[in-house]
Amino acid sequence: MFGKLAANARGKLPFAISASVVQLCFLIIFAVFGEYDEFSAVRGASEPPDSKDNIQEYYPMYRDVHIMVFAGSGLLLCYMRHYGYSSIGLTFLNCALALQWATITTGMFGFISIANERAELAPGEDKPAYKFPVGVSSMLGADFTAASVVVTFGILLGRVSPLQLLVVALVECVFYSANEALNIHVLQAQDPGGSVQIHVFGTYFGLFVALTLYKGWGTADPPKYTPNPSYVSNMFAMIGTLLLWTLWPSFNAVALSDDLRSRAVVNTYYSLSSCVLTSFALSKLLSHKHKFDMEHIQNSTLAGGVAAGSCCHMFLMPWAAILIGCCAAAVSVLGYLYITPLLEKKLHILDSSGVHNLHGLPGILSAIASIIAAGIAGHSSADGFINYQNSLYSVFPARAPEAVSGNCSLTAVEVSLGIECGDGRSAATQAGYQVALLVCTMALALTGGSISGLVCRWPALQPPTYSEWYDDDMYWNVPDGSESQSSLERKYDTGMDQDVTIHPDVILLKTATLNEQPSSSNGADLDHARAPSIMTHHEFGF
Known part of the structure; x- marks a missing residue:
């Protein structure tokens, strides 16, 4: 009895202890290094209010991004028949963890600027403390990081334990923040909608976690159990698609202002619209029996936003x-x-949700489009195919003239627009830095993903066995009569043959039939004996 209790405790305690320790560490770090940003801090009686209302400018669109990351992504991943609780619940968990940890990691990389500022001050002058700001801007950055973590989760969906997900999220936030800091301080490439830094990074981070974690498949190939959706689960996922599709212009435009924000909304709006028509057309043309494929409609219709x-x-x-x-x-x-x-x-990489096709490939396409657009942008018709006029340095700040003796040759209009001195880059140079962002992002994603995959092979992280994949029953209290398979049903499904694929209509196998398996070796008799135990979604009224 005590041995059984000890075994159960070992199964329950690691995640509970790990999550509690992580949260305690976050609390301590925030207490030591965190402080409100300039818009949230207490003001003295003599200090006038800031002329820029940070909340009114960012929060409405930030709210849209928040809904996309938590609700839209969670519902989109809810397409698996037996994994709905985990799809939504673990997305919630991962995002909540990422919000806090990303604020910390981004703030820590921000210490680079503080260190440079302290080095420039003369001895005896008041030096800024090593603190990271907490406010709407940091919340938005944390949501972007959480979005990248959700992208990675979509690849691993159903095949990793909550403890493994905890490790993946912690490592990914560090590498994501490093990539972000590299772009801010060195590359200064343009990626306001995060197609490269969020979507490409999250995709290839996840693919290399999967490749490293399951390299060689151990001693045997995994059972070819297909995590088939049901009619109902597909409907929930389609709600997630509509949420994401509707709010995506906010995701791409929230970090921008003025005419740049307006242009981002318009361009994203029409890119998404054309993407829907094309996805439906190609799905009908190329899919099996020339019918619409729900997988394409749920995912490919969003690729225009990426x-x-x-x-x-x-x-x-x-x-x-x-x-x-x-x-x-x-x-x-x-x-x-x-x-x-x-x-x-060829590579034995399982992508549970087709993330590579929704986030990875369209993200690379976006990088290519930005390289071309940066290469043909000019200050006037004489130095570029596209005349940006006074907006050029707003879109590409690094192309602004370099400071000479503290001054740079900006027009009065450009100064009024808040443009500052840059690096004096040419169009070709800026295009090169757009290429560099893609290359550096891929390199950091592959490195971080490989490290995460190696760590996640540690048995103490309780990796699920092949027979436990895609099943809510392993981690959740599931109501009786739900669509989640029990471990007994899973054994029946995958025990017959390594190459068995579960029929999409099979939902429930009666336990009584499993306990009384016929002893006949005749295949026809065996099938006849098992047939009554199979119930379809039509019989359940779905």
Whole structure:
């Protein structure tokens, strides 16, 4: 009896203890290094209120981003018949962890600026303390980091334990913040919608976690159990798609202001719209029996939002945004049909939710579009195909003239727009830095993902066995009669043959039949004996 209790305790305590320790560490770090930013801090009686209302400018769009990350992404991942609790619940868990940890990691990398500022001050002068700001801006950055963590979770969905997810999120936030700091302090490439820094990074981080974690599949290939959706679970996932599709312009535009924000909303809007029509057309044309495939409609219709992210604020013209959306849909649908099976067959990389086709490939497409757009941007018609006039340095701050003796040759209009001295880059140089962002992001994602995968192979993190994949019953109290498979049913499903694929209509196998398996060796008799135990979604009224 005591041995059984001890075994149960070992199963329950590691996550509870780990999560509690992590939260305690967050509390201590915030207490030591965190402080309100300039918009949230207490003001003295003689201090006038800031002229810029930070809340009114950012919070409405920030709210949209918050809904996308928590509700939209969670529902989109809820397509698996037996994994709905985990899809929504673990997304909630991962995002909540990432919000706090990302605020810390981003703040710590921000100490680079503080160190440089302290070094420039003369001895005896008051030096800024090593503190990271906490406010709406840091909350927005934390949500972007959480979005990248959710992208990674979509690849590993159903095949990792909560403890493993905890480790992946902690490591990913560090590498994400490092990549962000590299772009802010060195590259200064343009990616306001995070197509490269969020979507590409999260995708390839997750793919390399999967590749490293399951490299060689151990001693045997995993059972080819397909996490089939049901009619009901697909409907929930489609609600997530509509939420994300509706709010995506806010995601791409929230970090911008003035005409850049307006342009980002318009370009994203039309990219998403064209993406829907193209996805439906290609799904009908290329899918089995030439019918719409719900996987394409749930995911590929969103690819236009990803593909617009890096260049959404650039002077593209609406037709170019529509073209980007069409290309994103084509890349995504073709990825589901051809690239995902290839990754699984050749590299043994399982992508549970087709994340590579929704986030990875469209993200690379967006990077290519931003490289081209940056290379043809000019201050006037004489030095570029696209004339940005006085907006050029707002879109590409590093292209502003370099300071000479503390001054730079800016026009009065540019000064009034708040433009500051830059690095004096040419169009070709800026395009090169856009390439560098993609390369550096991929390199950091592959490094961080590989490290996470290696750590997650540690048995103490309680990795699920193949027979425990895609099953809520392993981690949740599931109501009787729900769609979640029990471990007994799972044994029946995967024990017959390593190559068995569960029929999409099978929902429940009666326990009584499992306990009384026929002893006949005749295959026909065996099938006849088991047939009555199979109940379809039609019989349940779904």
